[in-house]
Amino acid sequence: MQDGEISKDLPPADVWVDQYGDLLFRYARLRVMDRSDCEELVQETFLAALKGKENFKGQCEFTTWLVGILKHKMMDHFRRQQRDQTDPLPDDSVVEGMFGRSGKWKKFPRRWHIDPQDSAIESEVLPALQRCMDALPESQRQAFALSVMDEQKSEEVCKTLSVSATNLYVLLHRARLRLRDCLEKKGIPQARAVKG
């Protein structure tokens, strides 16, 4: 195979773990916080792929096929987890604490010295964002990952996470406020602001 050529053949199963294991793990890890849950999802994916490998007809890259299976496994995982979620959502004291009684910022947002085309987004902001996502409460993290990161339609996300549309918007709004705050404290923009 030449460099850059995409393989649409089924690779032998004994190389799957080494070739695709980390890729699948990273994909799951961005969306599901718990490491052991992620490892379990990767295992379920490989087992399903092994069982259904005759269904792989080379219509897409093998990686794409595997990620497709993983996505289904992840949605099942979310559905299992959220079944008991109660309505309405309890208050989020961290988010409430960002504003005073009159609803004004306690600490005004700072200017971020970074623009969307900046190469530092890739090298610095993305790792910081992943760390900040890890610090979110699980329900906010899942809502943000599916709605914003994966751009799924809100009706689909509501179904997967068993939340009402109103609650989904509340989860997304809280997640964004926490992430904004976290990036400002631990992310790159502030460090650059100090330097600049």
Add this chain to the structure above:
Amino acid sequence: MLKLPKVLNCQAAAEMSCRRRDGSLSYYQRITLAIHLIICAGCRLMDKQFALLDMAAKKLGSKGFSGKSQQENALSLEAREKLKQLIR
């Protein structure tokens, strides 16, 4: 009588700014938010930062980041060995 949009506080503006991104803001609410953003520099920054945050999240979702070898983003040795036993 002409009904003027209600004045928002920052907390409500943050919520509306997000709702606008998620596509669930009425025309009237959009105007109310726009007025708040004209008068509040802090919320103007927040509004821009939410845009950057969403853009970065999409990027993260589609390609991850380059720190591929980081231990926290790789299968543990035990998990890898267990998988290899299972999948042959």
